[in-house]
Amino acid sequence: MIIEIIVIRKCFSIAVLYSILLMFLAACSPKNRSIDAQGEFVMGTYCRIDLFEDGSPALYNKLFTRLEELEKIFSANRDDSELAGVNRNAGIEAVEISAELFTVLERALYFAEATDGAFDPTIGPLVKLWGIGTEYARIPPDMEIAAALALVNWKELELTAGIKEDLPIAGTAFLKKKGMALDLGAIAKGYAADDLVSILKEAGIKRAVINLGGNVYVWGKKDNGKPWNVGVQDPAAERGNYLGILELERSISVVSSGMYERFFTGDDGKHYHHILELTENGRGKRGYPAENGILSATVIAVSSMDADALSTSCFVLGYSRGMALALANGAEIVYIEEKEIRGSPGAMSIFTLTSH
Ligand code: AMP
Numbered sequence: 196m197i198i199e200i201i202v203i204r205k206c207f208s209i210a211v212l213y214s215i216l217l218m219f220l221a222a223c224s225p226k227n228r229s230i231d232a233q234g235e236f237v238m239g240t241y242c243r244i245d246l247f248e249d250g251s252p253a254l255y256n257k258l259f260t261r262l263e264e265l266e267k268i269f270s271a272n273r274d275d276s277e278l279a280g281v282n283r284n285a286g287i288e289a290v291e292i293s294a295e296l297f298t299v300l301e302r303a304l305y306f307a308e309a310t311d312g313a314f315d316p317t318i319g320p321l322v323k324l325w326g327i328g329t330e331y332a333r334i335p336p337d338m339e340i341a342a343a344l345a346l347v348n349w350k351e352l353e354l355t356a357g358i359k360e361d362l363p364i365a366g367t368a369f370l371k372k373k374g375m376a377l378d379l380g381a382i383a384k385g386y387a388a389d390d391l392v393s394i395l396k397e398a399g400i401k402r403a404v405i406n407l408g409g410n411v412y413v414w415g416k417k418d419n420g421k422p423w424n425v426g427v428q429d430p431a432a433e434r435g436n437y438l439g440i441l442e443l444e445r446s447i448s449v450v451s452s453g454m455y456e457r458f459f460t461g462d463d464g465k466h467y468h469h470i471l472e473l474t475e476n477g478r479g480k481r482g483y484p485a486e487n488g489i490l491s492a493t494v495i496a497v498s499s500m501d502a503d504a505l506s507t508s509c510f511v512l513g514y515s516r517g518m519a520l521a522l523a524n525g526a527e528i529v530y531i532e533e534k535e536i537r538g539s540p541g542a543m544s545i546f547t548l549t550s551h
């Protein structure tokens with residue numbers, strides 16, 4: 196009798212163990228297992244996504260696959276991108292484009308107009324000439340800068356909406372002069388962050404942090420109910436060292452443009468960064484990196500595409516015009532300047548300085 200009880204107990208405990216093991220395996224199946232944040236080098240930068248408890252390999256895979264697709268649309272550095280097709284046909288003919296490219300170009304033209312051309316998606320020839328962030332970065336001769344500037348003009352980008360209803364195209368894009376070239380480095384990552392957020396919404400994800408090389412989106416609420424903390428890079432320190440923290444209560448994007456992001460030191464010992472002056476906004480020269488005392492501009496907005504375009508625009512425009520532009524577009528902004536940190540009241544009320 197005693198033996199029987201022991202045997203039954205043993206069977207019972209094996210059954211319990213077995214079912215616990217099954218539950219564990221089910222939780223670990225590709226569909227349900229929550230895994231740590233994932234990162235990948237894509238869209239020309241290191242992209243990191245954290246889905247917290249909803250982080251299944253399948254969903255991470257879907258998000259990074261989407262980023263790879265977007266790179267194939269927007270990259271100015273790949274010959275096989277959709278954007279490269281428009282550039283190759285500059286001065287030749289209009290090219291049918293996807294809804295994604297159409298949407299970003301349309302918004303880029305909106306900001307080009309709003310900034311009187313300080314932000315310009317046709318900046319390609321000038322970006323290529325400087326090569327900032329590449330091994331061939333150098334200070335170009337004035338004549339070459341003048342020649343590149345002659346090819347930068349958003350008014351000569353012709354966008355025509357939906358011409359073939361039965362095709363998956365949104366319209367056409369035409370660069371009117373030979374040698375013109377689009378570069379959407381100042382706005383495409385923002386579009387990508389918004390696109391990933393739409394996937395998260397569809398998948399019913401509770402919380403997530405998307406960071407596409409400093410283009411951040413905080414989605415949902417933290418599990419402890421506290422605000423998200425997003426660090427604002429210290430322009431004078433190594434990457435990852437924050438000057439301050441923004442506390443965010445809701446789903447929103449934070450995007451910084453800074454002179455510390457991509458740059459080289461010229462033979463003259465000067466710091467040459469990647470945000471270029473196309474008009475006459477500061478003390479710098481047209482066609483040169485913007486020089487107006489701004490070290491970084493951090494924009495907070497619900498649309499990451501707008502935050503991205505605005506951060507670059509507000510950097511070049513400088514404090515007064517940039518502030519007006521950000522506020523007119525429903526965004527908040529923090530400027531880090533050579534001598535001070537200031538911003539819109541809404542942004543400064545959630546900003547805490549952490550190092551001085
Ligand atoms: P971001 O880091 O978003 O400020 O974007 C900077 C990138 O945008 C550069 O690396 C260039 O590819 C491009 N860019 C630089 N200056 C401008 C400008 N004035 N207008 C539009 N795009 C720019």
Ligand code: MG
Pocket residue numbers: 380381382452502503504505506507508
């Ligand atoms: Mg930008």
